[in-house]
Amino acid sequence: MNWLLVVCGAMVGAPLRYLTDRAVQARHDSVFPWGTFTVNVTGCLVLGLLTGAATHLQLLLGTGLCGALTTYSTFSYETLRLAETGARLQAALNVAASVAAGLAAAFAGAALAGM
Template sequence: MNWLLVVLGAVVGAPLRYLTDRAVQARHDSVFPWGTFVVNVTGCLILGLLTGAASAGAASPHLQLLLGTGLCGALTTYSTFSYETLRLTETGAGLYAAANVVASLVAGLGAAFAGVAIAQAVWA
């Protein structure tokens, strides 16, 4: 039955990723992959919130499977991040590629830590 929770979360996460990516990228006239950046940082925030809630006893293992593994697993994308960074480098936009790596790492970790802190403030 656990696999069904993962599938249900992914059914929401995958189209949400695609639609968010397209909507964000359409609003920016830049080679920087803003859409992928936004979905990945958002996923880090959600996982941080979920982790903080779970450590406070406010999130069940079923919710972790649904939102953490299913939704966030389909929402976030390390492969697209890697591909877009490689493409930036290949097209001579090395500064954008470096900025993508650094900003994604800093913002992703920051969002995860913020999510945990928010959840602990709410449920602790």
């Protein structure tokens, strides 16, 4: 039954990632991957909020939704593409900002959840 919670969360998270990424990126005329950055930080915030939540909620929203919403592979690929096209500063900023904002969002989510 746990796998079904993960699948249900992923069914929402994957399209949400795609739609959010496209909507955010369409608003920026920049090589910086703002869409991926946004979904990854948002996922960190939600996971922070879920810290200590009931197991079923963690599986549905944490593993399923956030697992499908966020994307480390796309983050890595976009960073590599930035570096390959000569946008090395943006590549470094993407790594630094993603790690810092992701950690800050996870801590903020945990704090908001009263952890």
